[in-house]
Amino acid sequence: xxxxxxxxxxxxxxxxxxxxxxxxxxxxxxxxxxxxxxxxxxxxxxxxxxxxxxxxxxxxxxxxxxxxxxxxxxxxxxxxxxxxxxxxxxxxxxxxxxxxxxxxxxxxxxxxxxxxxxxxxxxxxxxxxxxxxxxxxxxxxxxxxxxxxxxxxxxxxxxxxxxxxxxxxxxxxxxxxxxxxxxxxxxxxxxxxxxxxxxxx
Numbered sequence: 001x002x003x004x005x006x007x008x009x010x011x012x013x014x015x016x017x018x019x020x021x022x023x024x025x026x027x028x029x030x031x032x033x034x035x036x037x038x039x040x041x042x043x044x045x046x047x048x049x050x051x052x053x054x055x056x057x058x059x060x061x062x063x064x065x066x067x068x069x070x071x072x073x074x075x076x077x078x079x080x081x082x083x084x085x086x087x088x089x090x091x092x093x094x095x096x097x098x099x100x101x102x103x104x105x106x107x108x109x110x111x112x113x114x115x116x117x118x119x120x121x122x123x124x125x126x127x128x129x130x131x132x133x134x135x136x137x138x139x140x141x142x143x144x145x146x147x148x149x150x151x152x153x154x155x156x157x158x159x160x161x162x163x164x165x166x167x168x169x170x171x172x173x174x175x176x177x178x179x180x181x182x183x184x185x186x187x188x189x190x191x192x193x194x195x196x197x198x199x200x201x
Contacts, residue, residue: 012097019099023057027096028197029121031104033114033167034130035159036145037137039176039184043130044105046185056198057099061088063106076156085113089120096124101197109164126195128188129170132177134159171195 020026030047032040044060051058063084067074071087074080085108092102108114118125137159138146149157156162167173172191174184192198 016097016099023099025056025099025101025199026124026197027099027101028124028126029092029096029102029104029117030126030128030192030197031106031108031114031117032128032130033106033108033170034132034176035134035137035164036107036157037140037142038130038132039181040105040107040130042181043174043176043184043188044103046181047103047188050185050189051101054198056101058101058103059095060103060105061092063088063104066106076162081110081113082116085116086120089117092117093120093124096121101192107158107164109158109162111165111168114167126171126197127167127169128172128174129167130176130184131166131173132175136177 016027032044034040041060041062041064044062048058048060066084066088070091071084074084085106088104088106092104095102104117108117114127117127141147145154145157146160148154149160154161158164172188174187176184179187189198
C-alpha cells in the first residue's frame with residue numbers, strides 16, 4: 001500500500017538548461033551492461049577520462065562501487081537486485097538533471113531491471129551492450145568469480161547460475177571480447193556525437 005507524503009521537491013534555483021548551456025553538452029545516462037568481466041568498468045573509466053580531457057562533465061557509477069557503499073545493505077535476491085537498480089537510477093536522474101553525463105557500469109542482467117532505468121530516465125537513457133561472449137569473460141575472470149561459481153561457492157552468479165538476458169534493442173553494441181578498449185572508446189565517442197549528447201567537433 002502506497003503512503004501519502006507531504007514532502008515536495010524544492011524548486012531548483014538553476015535550471016537544467018542553464019547547466020547544459022554552461023557545460024556545452026546535454027545531460028545523459030549511459031548504461032554499459034554485459035556479463036561479469038565483459039569490460040564494462042574498464043570501458044567506463046576510459047570514457048570518463050576521455051570526456052574529462054574534453055572538459056565534459058561526467059562521472060562513473062560502478063556496480064561494484066555502489067555495492068560497497070550506497071547499496072552495501074543489499075544482497076542478490078530478486079528484490080535486492082531491483083532495489084540496487086532503483087537506487088542507481090535515482091542517483092543517475094539527479095546527476096543528469098544537473099547536466100552530467102552519467103556512465104553506469106552495471107551488469108543489470110534482466111530486461112525488467114534495465115527497464116527500471118528506462119522508465120526513470122526516459123529520453124535521457126541510452127543502453128550500450130558490452131557483448132563479450134561467456135567463454136571470453138570466463139577466461140579473463142579477474143576476480144576469480146567464475147571459478148568460484150563453477151565450483152558452487154557462489155550462488156546466483158550471472159552467466160553461470162543466474163541468467164543474463166541480452167538487450168533486445170541496445171542503442172549501441174560493442175563486442176568487448178574482440179575489440180580493443182581504444183576501438184570501443186572511439187566508437188562510443190563517435191556515437192555520443194551522432195546522438196547529440198556531445199557536440200560534434
